Amino acid sequence: xxxxxxxxxxxxxxxxxxxxxxxxxxxxxxxxxxxxxxxxxxxxxxxxxxxxxxxxxxxxxxxxxxxxxxxxxxxxxxxxxxxxxxxxxxxxxxxxxxxxxxxxxxxxxxxxxxxxxxxxxxxxxxxxxxxxxxxxxxxxxxxxxxxxxxxxxxxxxxxxxxxxxxxxxxxxxxxxx
Amino acid sequence: xxxxxxxxxxxxxxxxxxxxxxxxxxxxxxxxxxxxxxxxxxxxxxxxxxxxxxxxxxxxxxxxxxxxxxxxxxxxxxxxxxxxxxxxxxxxxxxxxxxxxxxxxxxxxxxxxxxxxxxxxxxxxxxxxxxxxxxxxxxxxxxxxxxxxxxxxxxxxxxxxxxxxxxxxxxxxxxxxxxxxxxxxxxxxxxxxxxxxxxxxxxxxxxxxxxxxxxxxxxxxxxxxxxxxxxxxxxxxxxxxxxxxxxxxxxxxxxxxxxxxxxxxxxxxxxxxxxxxxxxxxxxxxxxxxxxxxxxxxxxxxxxxxxxxxxxxxxxxxxxxxxxxxxxxxxxxxxxxxxxxxxxxxxxxxxxxxxxxxxxxxxxxxxxxxxxxxxxxxxxxxxxxxxxxxxxxxxxxxxxxxxxxxxxxxxxxxxxxxxxxxxxxxxxxxxxxxxxxxxxxxxxxxxxxxxxxxxxxxxxxxxxxxxxxxxxxxx
Numbered sequence: 291x292x293x294x295x296x297x298x299x300x301x302x303x304x305x306x307x308x309x310x311x312x313x314x315x316x317x318x319x320x321x322x323x324x325x326x327x328x329x330x331x332x333x334x335x336x337x338x339x340x341x342x343x344x345x346x347x348x349x350x351x352x353x354x355x356x357x358x359x360x361x362x363x364x365x366x367x368x369x370x371x372x373x374x375x376x377x378x379x380x381x382x383x384x385x386x387x388x389x390x391x392x393x394x395x396x397x398x399x400x401x402x403x404x405x406x407x408x409x410x411x412x413x414x415x416x417x418x419x420x421x422x423x424x425x426x427x428x429x430x431x432x433x434x435x436x437x438x439x440x441x442x443x444x445x446x447x448x449x450x451x452x453x454x455x456x457x458x459x460x461x462x463x464x465x466x467x
Numbered sequence: 468x469x470x471x472x473x474x475x476x477x478x479x480x481x482x483x484x485x486x487x488x489x490x491x492x493x494x495x496x497x498x499x500x501x502x503x504x505x506x507x508x509x510x511x512x513x514x515x516x517x518x519x520x521x522x523x524x525x526x527x528x529x530x531x532x533x534x535x536x537x538x539x540x541x542x543x544x545x546x547x548x549x550x551x552x553x554x555x556x557x558x559x560x561x562x563x564x565x566x567x568x569x570x571x572x573x574x575x576x577x578x579x580x581x582x583x584x585x586x587x588x589x590x591x592x593x594x595x596x597x598x599x600x601x602x603x604x605x606x607x608x609x610x611x612x613x614x615x616x617x618x619x620x621x622x623x624x625x626x627x628x629x630x631x632x633x634x635x636x637x638x639x640x641x642x643x644x645x646x647x648x649x650x651x652x653x654x655x656x657x658x659x660x661x662x663x664x665x666x667x668x669x670x671x672x673x674x675x676x677x678x679x680x681x682x683x684x685x686x687x688x689x690x691x692x693x694x695x696x697x698x699x700x701x702x703x704x705x706x707x708x709x710x711x712x713x714x715x716x717x718x719x720x721x722x723x724x725x726x727x728x729x730x731x732x733x734x735x736x737x738x739x740x741x742x743x744x745x746x747x748x749x750x751x752x753x754x755x756x757x758x759x760x761x762x763x764x765x766x767x768x769x770x771x772x773x774x775x776x777x778x779x780x781x782x783x784x785x786x787x788x789x790x791x792x793x794x795x796x797x798x799x800x801x802x803x804x805x806x807x808x809x810x811x812x813x814x815x816x817x818x819x820x821x822x823x824x825x826x827x828x829x830x831x832x833x834x835x836x837x838x839x840x841x842x843x844x845x846x847x848x849x850x851x852x853x854x855x856x857x858x859x860x861x862x863x864x865x866x867x868x869x870x871x872x873x874x875x876x877x878x879x880x881x882x883x884x885x886x887x888x889x890x891x892x893x894x895x896x897x898x899x900x901x902x903x904x905x906x907x908x909x910x911x912x913x914x915x916x917x918x919x920x921x922x923x924x925x926x927x928x929x930x931x932x933x934x935x936x937x938x939x940x941x942x
Contacts, residue, residue: 308913309913327678327679327680328678328679329676329677329678329679330677330679330682331485331489331650331654331677331905331906331909332650332682332906332907332909332910333682333683333685333686333906333910334679334682337679337682337683338679338680338682338683341679341680343679343680343683346683346684346687348684348687348688348691349687349691352688352691356695366610367622370610370619370620370622371619371621371622371623374617374619375617375618375619377621379621379623380623382623386623389622389623390622392625392628392631392632392702392706392709393622393627393628393631395698395702396628396631396632396635396699396702397631397635399635399639399695399696399698399699400635400638400639402691402695403638403639403642403643403692403695404638404642406688406691406692407642407646407688407692410684410685410688411673413684414680414681414684415674416649416673416674416675416681417673417674418670418671418673419670419674420673420674421674422653422656422669422672422674422675422676423674423676424657424676427657427658428657429676429677430650430653430654430656430657430675430676430677431485431486431489431654431657431658432484432485432486432489432909
């Protein structure tokens, strides 16, 4: 989520229904208004597409973390079992890799999970000290909130407010940070 | 007007709106503890203290306080370990595998089931530490450089695989569970009236505000977490079964163990979820969210996995005979008809026969039957591990080494410890965290609610919502 400057003034459309807000995004956009972001209590499928957010690339990060975990365990098992203190166990090769597949798998999963979630938190700026940017406290309960950054729109406040109302907003509020 | 396909039975009853969901579930977190909760917590905590004393004495005196002997070196400790790990598996199955299968009924039960997973894995891990005898040397199980020269752990050993499997499983389950909690913690934060709870829930909700971009990424990582947790959960009990299967003890050296253990794990885990949820739904008045549909769906999985376990028992017996190996044959004959016959037949009755009662729809949808049969299933699954571990060991190759196992008060006390730990943690969870995943229930309400009131979420006037548009496109 992009950071705001301190004096940013927002127009906040509060919607009562998830389907209405989904339609409203298209309507508001076609009226030429740039939407800052829509905040919802639960994920609405298709909302990110309607808003034009690019598809997340976090899957690539997850894959790379998994690969790192896998290679770390390959290196660790090779170093300990095959190089540093090679032992013959059960008459097998020092580096009897089929027996190490379980630990390689576990490390792949562990690195994928931790790395991906860490990437997610960092890329969304989430952390224990993050102060949430709330346009309306009810947006984590039952309201669907569309925020419009007035400084990024040419139209006047009243024009945008009427666009929001026409798209089905039950309330239109002003929020200044 | 809202139309729900009559093919599917509703998963949320009582015509709940989004605000109702928040209210019903946050009520438990925000209100004062109820009497029932307080009594249950005090009992669990007393049990935990008693168990802690037993564990302390086990460590202080050494494993001699257990009933182990030179023939039976593993008994209740590993039985309890496998039992608890198995119970944990249902949580991951519900949250990960049912997510991949798009089973909507998971949304009301996944939060509590995942909490159960985490606490059950903690209980299991405590038995690993206990059976080491010298828990202060637990780090020897890790590949660390040490003072004896560069001697490393043996990566050929399933016990080392277990260290990695259990710790990875615990970590990934915790992360998955916590990430699921974040949006709901934000809901509690935004409703909080006291400064303390706003601060605590604020810190744990990580500044969540539910932006569309965040949600899109969030759904994506949930899917990947589910995707990697699915093979992970299968690998964990597979590796637990390798602890036995890669040894050369008759009765343990069996290739059928991995699938048989995984099925048994899910079987016992679902039974435990039933026990927990049946109590929670009554105490917290969540009957509209955990409906008969949920109970029935879980009972179907219990029947399926119970039947897999039953087939595995019979296959095992047949293969022991078919192998032509005297020792293998004896191990199984001795299991069923030797001095531990009662354990074997307790296992067979509880695990093979009792879940078959769920073929009857009336029993499947009866709360009393479900609760009783779930307890029976977990007793049976405990006996399964006891039978595998103790009866395979107690008649060693030389009749002079034959022995029987009798538990001491510390075997029992250490088992009681795990119950105290489990229920104390679960009750704390039930009080301070939302027991039902609010945002996921809200997301299915439109398509899975029994009936939506005219102003479900306040549909704009004059507008008829006839079909859930996003469901049509995506699911």
